[in-house]
Amino acid sequence: MGSEAGIARKPRFLGLHGFRTSGAILKKQIETKWPKSVLDKIDIVYPDAPFPAQGKSDVEGIFDPPYYEWFQFNKEFTTYTNFDEGLAYIEDILIRQGPFDGLLGFSQGAILSGGLPGLQGKGVALTKASKIKYLIIIGGAKFRNESVAEKAYSPPIQCPSVHFLGDNDFLKPYGLELLESCVDPVVIQHPKGHTIPRFDEKGLEMMLSFLERIQEDILSEDEGKGENVLEA
Template structure:
């Protein structure tokens, strides 16, 4: 189904869940909170992180196990364990289930999503897959590990991004700090804490506009490909 029929494929996003939760939990959170008008315009794949939870999950009693984590860290969030394995695992998912247009992340998944374009640009991770083009970051923050952070944010991150920031999110100051690394980020505020938010009217308009922008980019790419083929 090409652009001739006026049909544009939906943007595909890889959804990275929060610490000690799961792909199924993120899927449930998004599909119960976000309206059909958003969900019908985007395809999201929800994998589980590579490592079984090594401690108690904050969502125990709210969402069913099993729970997973992307990588481990010390109390100060400065020393990471299994980080390279995490990057290789994400790359493998993209190779097998991609291509993807972008990343959607919540919490630990949002920290990864916000840093991966910089790591990819530096040749540190995701070297076997196409460039990450778009980001949806919910409750994000910067990497705290010095060497990882230096590689992630040393150059401005230019891929179009939408950032959800909660007025009562304990990560709010860190989410604001992350914004400084991005060129022209779209920011959607919500009154809640560290959670997947529902949309108010303004936020919904911003999100639909962001998705329309991606659709237009995909349409332009399709037309360029057709011109190359015809030539």
């Protein structure tokens, strides 16, 4: 018993890939860019989004198909199609393959990840899934649909989050807007564009410290559960 007491399970994250890519592509991007010191401290599950790509993918010729999307939108990103269906699909994965501690998202997956805790808190999405406690946001932004945004970011996002902001990412201004709606963000800057970045020394320290913090939370939760069992 004593030997197990100090060992917490790894944090588990649901990885939501970018628009017209796939779970396999996100997995490859992360596992080729992130060092073992990070990958050893986190479990990530990489599902495909529910809808086959309805147009050309930006990663054609770089990564093999098939490609998927979580929902569709108009040119201004203000009108969404299949949005509720996409959320129901994510909820189903969270329930069937959970429990998960948090969400990791890139691009369209990061926009979803940043908005889901608020939608869950308001009782409009993921109502049957366990609470999202942590976020890893890579190349994120806010929802631009007004009725969705109103529910997603008010009150601000309470759960601890880490945000990767690329100096040359076309979404950077929108990633900064998302930061303003977060109570407890860690920001990792990188010089690249809209991509999964490698870590520099400072970014790596910040990421490892974020994961250690989650690990400590899990450990104290598990110990609390153990005490409750003993009391019962």
